[in-house]
Amino acid sequence: MLAPQQCSKDARISARRDQIIAAARLCFRKHGFHGAGMAEIAKTSQLSVGQIYRYFANKDAIIEEIVRRMVMKKIQLITGNAHNLQQIAHNLAHRRIGNLSSPFKEDVCSEQKEQAEIDHALMLEVAAEATRNPAVEKIWRDSEKQLFNEAKSFLSKSFPQFSDEEMTAKVESLAVICEGTAFRRLTTVHADAEVLEALYHRYFQDLFNTDFTPSKPE
Amino acid sequence: MLAPQQCSKDARISARRDQIIAAARLCFRKHGFHGAGMAEIAKTSQLSVGQIYRYFANKDAIIEEIVRRMVMKKIQLITGNAHNLQQIAHNLAHRRIGNLSSPFKEDVCSEQKEQAEIDHALMLEVAAEATRNPAVEKIWRDSEKQLFNEAKSFLSKSFPQFSDEEMTAKVESLAVICEGTAFRRLTTVHADAEVLEALYHRYFQDLFNTDFTPSKPE
Numbered sequence: 001m002l003a004p005q006q007c008s009k010d011a012r013i014s015a016r017r018d019q020i021i022a023a024a025r026l027c028f029r030k031h032g033f034h035g036a037g038m039a040e041i042a043k044t045s046q047l048s049v050g051q052i053y054r055y056f057a058n059k060d061a062i063i064e065e066i067v068r069r070m071v072m073k074k075i076q077l078i079t080g081n082a083h084n085l086q087q088i089a090h091n092l093a094h095r096r097i098g099n100l101s102s103p104f105k106e107d108v109c110s111e112q113k114e115q116a117e118i119d120h121a122l123m124l125e126v127a128a129e130a131t132r133n134p135a136v137e138k139i140w141r142d143s144e145k146q147l148f149n150e151a152k153s154f155l156s157k158s159f160p161q162f163s164d165e166e167m168t169a170k171v172e173s174l175a176v177i178c179e180g181t182a183f184r185r186l187t188t189v190h191a192d193a194e195v196l197e198a199l200y201h202r203y204f205q206d207l208f209n210t211d212f213t214p215s216k217p218e
Numbered sequence: 219m220l221a222p223q224q225c226s227k228d229a230r231i232s233a234r235r236d237q238i239i240a241a242a243r244l245c246f247r248k249h250g251f252h253g254a255g256m257a258e259i260a261k262t263s264q265l266s267v268g269q270i271y272r273y274f275a276n277k278d279a280i281i282e283e284i285v286r287r288m289v290m291k292k293i294q295l296i297t298g299n300a301h302n303l304q305q306i307a308h309n310l311a312h313r314r315i316g317n318l319s320s321p322f323k324e325d326v327c328s329e330q331k332e333q334a335e336i337d338h339a340l341m342l343e344v345a346a347e348a349t350r351n352p353a354v355e356k357i358w359r360d361s362e363k364q365l366f367n368e369a370k371s372f373l374s375k376s377f378p379q380f381s382d383e384e385m386t387a388k389v390e391s392l393a394v395i396c397e398g399t400a401f402r403r404l405t406t407v408h409a410d411a412e413v414l415e416a417l418y419h420r421y422f423q424d425l426f427n428t429d430f431t432p433s434k435p436e
Binding site: 029030031032034035117120121124125127128129130131132137140141144145148149165166168169170171172173175176177178179180181183184186187188189191192195196199200202203206207 | 247248249250252253310335338339342343345346347348349350355358359362363366367383384386387388389390391393394395396397398399401402404405406407409410413414417418420421424425
């Protein structure tokens with residue numbers, strides 16, 4: 001058991017890290033990883049640069065923690081949703097990735113929406129930076145791998161009849177559709193969501209060789 | 219008809235623009251849009267900054283031309299391939315987007331591979347930059363729209379039985395899979411390409427309600 005002062009020290013460290021991460025997210029979103037320096041992150045988080053370095057060794061460590069948190073959020077969403085492929089088809093057709101609504105919809109609170117917008121921008125920033133910065137490439141690859149394996153392990157429980165090889169291909173195909181949908185989020189051509197949902201619905205049924213409960217999602 | 223000196227003047231302008239674009243692609247790939255300035259592009263293309271401005275009004279104009287050329291390349295690939303959904307399923311399962319092989323394959327010439335790597339990195343850079351720069355957002359959206367409409371118009375010729383609304387959903391679903399596959403190109407988990415190809419194959423057959431010739435692709 002931890003002594004009370006240890007608890008409060010851990011809580012303080014954790015709060016400081018949260019404060020820095022929140023500031024860094026805003027700075028990276030505004031100027032990209034290259035444009036945002038430690039000085040700007042310090043200023044935005046109302047700490048000194050020296051204080052920042054007590055919590056994160058460098059900018060890559062901050063990026064790593066941001067990606068880690070985004071992946072955790074995605075894993076929570078998967079484990080809350082993956083059993084419901086019908087809901088996933090519905091969300092994809094409406095371009096809802098995580099809490100990320102279509103920019104033209106107004107059905108989640110604005111704070112959630114704002115954070116989801118930042119997640120989306122940072123995901124693209126990480127992917128772009130990964131093509132030229134080996135440290136970020138490693139962070140990105142490791143996080144994608146973790147996410148993939150969590151999704152696969154979760155879906156394997158619901159569909160134990162498939163071999164590991166089959167399951168890997170099915171999860172890859174789902175991951176491609178989820179990430180392609182997120183990538184295309186700001187495109188201007190909009191397919192009719194119901195027609196698109198029916199296509200995904202049929203594909204997922206075929207993919208997992210299962211009938212979904214035909215109850216209306218949401 | 220153009221006079222000979224007009225022809226050679228046009229050819230000279232065109233060659234200069236190619237030279238600048240090739241240099242800008244390398245600079246953007248290395249440092250991102252923010253990190254690469256006009257001075258660096260000038261130096262890499264062995265021209266003066268003043269000369270660059272005679273061909274492009276600003277950095278955004280260079281980005282626009284780069285995106286325009288990438289879209290043209292993609293449209294050429296579509297019009298060469300879209301009739302062959304079996305080939306598309308094959309390429310997607312092997313993560314071949316355009317001339318872009320899987321980084322672990324060695325089946326296209328190295329110059330093509332290098333240009334395709336740059337295309338991939340620039341596509342991510344454009345998408346990331348589009349989230350914070352309205353000028354690039356417009357370039358990206360317009361190019362995606364053009365590409366979408368070209369693909370749709372091309373596929374509509376092969377499958378005239380579908381309504382406009384149905385076709386839009388089918389093309390969106392294809393676009394999601396193509397761009398999701400490109401996005402996931404550097405991920406480390408690899409599904410077995412044959413198993414994945416079979417999944418896409420069945421989906422595309424269902425999508426266009428058609429049987430593909432079962433001849434082996436390539």
